[in-house]
Amino acid sequence: MTEIAANPTQNREKPIKASELDPKFKYELQKMHGSEKILKCFQCGTCTSDCPVARYSDDYRPRTLIHMAQLGLKDRVLNSDTLWLCAACFTCTDRCPQDVEVASVIRVFRNLAAEKGCIPQVFKDQAQSLIESGYAYKIPELRIKKRESQGLPPLPKGNPDKVKKTLKGVKFIEALQKPVPTGETTSDQ
Amino acid sequence: MTNKYLIFLGCAIPYRVSSFEISSRKVLAKLGVELVEMPEFNCCGLPLDPVSHETMLIMAAKNLALAEQHGLNILTLCPGCAGTLKKVNKILKADKAQREEINNHLKEVNLEFKGTIETKHLIQLLKEDIGLEEIKASVVRPLTNLKVAEHNGCHILRPKEYVSFDDPEDPQTLKLLIEATGATCLDYIDETECCGAPSVGVSDKVALALAKDKLNHIKQVDAQALITICPFCHIMYDTNELRIEKLFNETYGIPILHYPQLLGLAMGMTPEELAFNELRVNPSNMLKQLNQGAK
Numbered sequence: 001m002t003e004i005a006a007n008p009t010q011n012r013e014k015p016i017k018a019s020e021l022d023p024k025f026k027y028e029l030q031k032m033h034g035s036e037k038i039l040k041c042f043q044c045g046t047c048t049s050d051c052p053v054a055r056y057s058d059d060y061r062p063r064t065l066i067h068m069a070q071l072g073l074k075d076r077v078l079n080s081d082t083l084w085l086c087a088a089c090f091t092c093t094d095r096c097p098q099d100v101e102v103a104s105v106i107r108v109f110r111n112l113a114a115e116k117g118c119i120p121q122v123f124k125d126q127a128q129s130l131i132e133s134g135y136a137y138k139i140p141e142l143r144i145k146k147r148e149s150q151g152l153p154p155l156p157k158g159n160p161d162k163v164k165k166t167l168k169g170v171k172f173i174e175a176l177q178k179p180v181p182t183g184e185t186t187s188d189q
Numbered sequence: 190m191t192n193k194y195l196i197f198l199g200c201a202i203p204y205r206v207s208s209f210e211i212s213s214r215k216v217l218a219k220l221g222v223e224l225v226e227m228p229e230f231n232c233c234g235l236p237l238d239p240v241s242h243e244t245m246l247i248m249a250a251k252n253l254a255l256a257e258q259h260g261l262n263i264l265t266l267c268p269g270c271a272g273t274l275k276k277v278n279k280i281l282k283a284d285k286a287q288r289e290e291i292n293n294h295l296k297e298v299n300l301e302f303k304g305t306i307e308t309k310h311l312i313q314l315l316k317e318d319i320g321l322e323e324i325k326a327s328v329v330r331p332l333t334n335l336k337v338a339e340h341n342g343c344h345i346l347r348p349k350e351y352v353s354f355d356d357p358e359d360p361q362t363l364k365l366l367i368e369a370t371g372a373t374c375l376d377y378i379d380e381t382e383c384c385g386a387p388s389v390g391v392s393d394k395v396a397l398a399l400a401k402d403k404l405n406h407i408k409q410v411d412a413q414a415l416i417t418i419c420p421f422c423h424i425m426y427d428t429n430e431l432r433i434e435k436l437f438n439e440t441y442g443i444p445i446l447h448y449p450q451l452l453g454l455a456m457g458m459t460p461e462e463l464a465f466n467e468l469r470v471n472p473s474n475m476l477k478q479l480n481q482g483a484k
Contacts, residue, residue, distance in 0.1 A: 033242060033287075052383045056398040085395060087387040088239070090347035094357055103348070107239060114240040122390035126236045130248070134231040136200040143203065150211060150464070155203055156230035163231050165297040166251055172241035 021072035029069060034104030041066050047092035047102045053085050060085040062092055062102050065109065078113045084120050086110075114172055127176055131167070134158020192318055193223040194264035195256050197274070197308070200232050201420040202266055208464035209420055212449040213266050213311060215463065219327060219456055220319050224264070229255055233270040234277070249277035250291045253308075254300040263308040268345035268352075268419045271310035276351035278304060310345060312418050312448065313354050316362050324369045329457040331371025335479055337451070338375050338412035339363045340403070340426070342419040343383050357381065366448060367416055370455035374416075378406040386425040400425055401433045404441050413475045414444045416451055423447060427469050444472035454479070 029035040047062040048054050054061055059082040068077050077083070083106065092102035113119065126136045133139070135158050144155055167173045202210050217224060234248030253274060256263050265271040281288045282304040292301055309317070315324060346357035355362045360381065367374040385399030404426070407415055417423045427445040434440055445468065453463040465472055 052385075052399055053388060053395055056395045057392065060395075084239075084391045085388060087343075087383050087385065089343035089383040089387075091343070091383075093348045101348075107242060110239045111242055119240055120391055123236075123240045127240060127244070130232050130237060130244075135204070136232040136236040137204040139200075139204050143207075147203075147207070150207060152207065152210060152214070153226050156198070156227040158231055159229055162229075162298045163248070163251075166247050166294045166300075167244060168294070168297060170241060170243050170247070170294075173244060 022074040023072045025072045025074040026070050029108060032108050035108040037100045038066060038069060038105055040098040041100045042098060043067055044097060046095050046097060050091050050095050052089060053087050057085055062106060066105060077109055078116060079118060083109055083113060131164060132160055134160050134163050192221060193261060195227055195259050195261040196224040197263045197265045197270055199265060199267040199270040206420040206423055208467040209266055209447045211464040212447055212453050215458060216449040216452050225261055233273045235269045235273040246277055246291055247294045249273050250281060250302045251295055251300060253278055254295055254302045257303055257305050262306050264314055265308060266311050268310055268342055271308055272344040272352040274308040279351055312362050312366060315366055321365055321369050328370060328455040330455055332455050332479060333371045335372040335413055336375055337367060337372050337414045337416050338377055338407045339367055339416045340422055341381060342422040363418060370452055375410045375412050377410045384422040384425040386421040397429060397433055400429055401437050404433060407443060408441055412443060413478060414446050416446050416448050418448050430470050444468060444470045444475050
């Protein structure tokens with residue numbers, strides 16, 4: 001994945017057409033774990049002003065994303081590359097005066113985007129590694145062998161078969177294991 | 190209560206940060222903490238949370254259920270793992286419907302989450318189970334002429350509701366642990382700010398800018414080293430310091446140490462024993478200074 005910040009697609013300035021609004025989106029969000037309190041947000045901006053990423057990015061603004069979702073701009077939110085910039089530091093969650101759990105709302109947006117296949121490669125790689133090894137990173141053989149000479153005990157077994165069994169029925173994981181359809185659209189540039 | 194824990198390594202430490210594991214094991218052995226290895230393990234689930242919350246819940250619950258079979262509390266070195274296991278433990282204990290749903294997945298491998306154990310991160314264990322007095326008593330070589338800065342990282346502190354044993358706005362534990370070694374812990378601007386590591390791979394520009402500003406603030410107070418307690422924060426600074434120097438035309442020369450490496454030095458262990466050779470930013474100036482003071 002290339003630099004997201006260089007390719008803003010959030011289109012905050014673009015005029016809003018009534019036809020692109022999904023008035024039920026906010027109610028869907030209210031029913032999901034993590035975004036139950038999205039309607040309590042009164043746009044004070046504490047999240048954005050305290051966000052370390054917003055300080056260095058011209059595009060990532062948690063308040064704006066929440067406002068867009070409240071308005072029903074579902075596609076714009078879920079197709080927004082900047083969604084993936086959140087560092088999950090939880091500063092917004094801890095400081096929100098309305099207890100909206102902002103970072104969890106952003107996570108719900110990301111989960112919904114992921115269901116549509118819009119995810120950066122780095123997350124796909126980690127999920128793939130989890131399924132194949134039980135670890136989020138493929139630990140090189142050399143590292144595993146080196147442990148003994150470093151006086152470290154052997155690594156615990158990842159048992160990927162058991163991981164796969166427990167993840168049966170999880171939509172995201174099942175989609176990942178299917179062969180990639182041609183013309184796949186992701187947010188990769 | 191005996192100090193016996195099931196050690197949860199996570200993925201990042203065996204993948205890239207064995208110096209953290211080596212130094213932690215040495216220091217904990219000296220303090221009489223018994224570590225039991227997990228025969229089976231999988232990723233705590235945190236890296237998958239952005240793409241699938243459900244996957245994260247299942248993975249964390251699977252690890253908790255495995256640990257419950259041992260009847261031991263979990264010790265993690267990674268704040269990300271600690272935070273995830275604490276959070277999921279709390280969520281599933283409180284929410285019966287969600288617990289049943291997750292247990293349906295665990296049933297496939299004959300596991301069940303019951304909610305009978307707790308998780309602690311290394312620094313929480315050091316503070317609560319060992320105690321500052323005992324740590325001070327283990328110091329044979331006080332690092333009195335060393336001035337360092339600390340970086341807690343986010344996941345040891347936030348979200349407060351689930352993970353924190355410290356004040357996220359003004360954390361004290363790591364400072365007190367550093368001062369127990371005899372070293373001075375310096376204050377600097379934006380101490381509790383994110384290192385930027387989670388943005389690597391999504392936007393290196395944002396990640397490096399965050400790390401650069403923090404390194405500048407640490408340099409401003411003349412810290413001789415930066416002390417971290419998270420494998421990701423350590424990778425972020427240790428691996429990228431030279432890159433940031435080149436990219437932004439800066440000079441730092443600030444070695445990035447894991448807290449147990451600092452404590453190990455104060456306990457009289459050698460840099461070799463504490464895997465200082467694995468650090469990318471050369472710590473020799475800092476070590477020279479330390480030896481000068483000892484004379």
